[in-house]
Amino acid sequence: MKQLWAPWRMSYINGDEAATPRDCIFCLRESAAEDRARQVLFRGDHAVVMMNRYPYTNGHLMIAPFRHTADLALLTAEEVVEMHRFSVLAQKVLREAMQPQGFNLGMNLGRAAGAGVEDHLHLHLVPRWVGDTNFMPVFDEVRVIPQHLDETYALLLRHFQVYR
Numbered sequence: 001m002k003q004l005w006a007p008w009r010m011s012y013i014n015g016d017e018a019a020t021p022r023d024c025i026f027c028l029r030e031s032a033a034e035d036r037a038r039q040v041l042f043r044g045d046h047a048v049v050m051m052n053r054y055p056y057t058n059g060h061l062m063i064a065p066f067r068h069t070a071d072l073a074l075l076t077a078e079e080v081v082e083m084h085r086f087s088v089l090a091q092k093v094l095r096e097a098m099q100p101q102g103f104n105l106g107m108n109l110g111r112a113a114g115a116g117v118e119d120h121l122h123l124h125l126v127p128r129w130v131g132d133t134n135f136m137p138v139f140d141e142v143r144v145i146p147q148h149l150d151e152t153y154a155l156l157l158r159h160f161q162v163y164r
Contacts, residue, residue, distance in 0.1 A: 024065040026050075026120040039153050042089070042160045046082040049090050049160070051153055054116075056126050058147045059098050059156065064122035072109060072121060083123060090125050093159040100127030131150050 028040060028048050032054035035043075042062070052060040063086045069114040075083075087105065094100055108115040127145040 008029045018118065020111070024068055024120045025117060026062075026122055027066070027068050029066040036153075040164070041093075041153070041156055042086065044082045044086065047086055048080045049086050051149065051156070052124070053149065055145060055149075056104075056124075057128065057132055058145060058152050059094050059100070059127040061094070061124045061156075063087055063090060063125065064120060068120050069108070070119050070121050072107070075121075087123060087125055089160075089163060093156060093163070094125070094127045097155050097159045098127055101130050102128040104128060 010012050014064070025038070028034075028038065028043075028050075031038070032040075032043065034040075035088075039053065040048055041051065042049040046067070047063060047065050049061055049063050063083050065075060065083060067079065069075065091103060091105075094103070105123065107121060107123050109121060111118050
């Protein structure tokens with residue numbers, strides 16, 4: 001029997017409307033009042049930084065344009081620049097707050113590439129530590145996330161607020 005402690009998933013399992021967005025999870029331009037519930041850490045004019053609710057490891061962030069598009073070639077110059085600026089800022093914040101030893105940065109464009117959300121492109125920034133991969137994913141296809149999402153959100157939000 002496998003048991004994992006992931007209390008943030010209960011609202012998803014129960015089908016709470018607040019936890020299961022009716023629309024795209026990245027279309028956030030008009031919903032700043034929901035930032036804490038949607039784990040948004042930083043907003044700009046063209047893009048947003050938010051936490052991944054189903055992280056690979058603690059501090060797994062996503063950067064997405066506000067505009068709904070799945071095609072990288074359709075991004076405006078302003079969207080590209082802001083997404084890049086936010087990836088640099090997010091890396092800086094993660095270094096300050098969590099002291100990772102490395103990072104994975106990338107996009108999964110399209111279902112065949114592993115995109116969980118196919119219709120709205122987003123960039124993943126995953127902090128990494130030597131030894132952060134253990135036997136659990138190898139033998140049981142289970143990831144152990146040692147810090148609750150709400151704790152990680154509060155920690156990172158304090159660091160992002162310095163840059164507002």
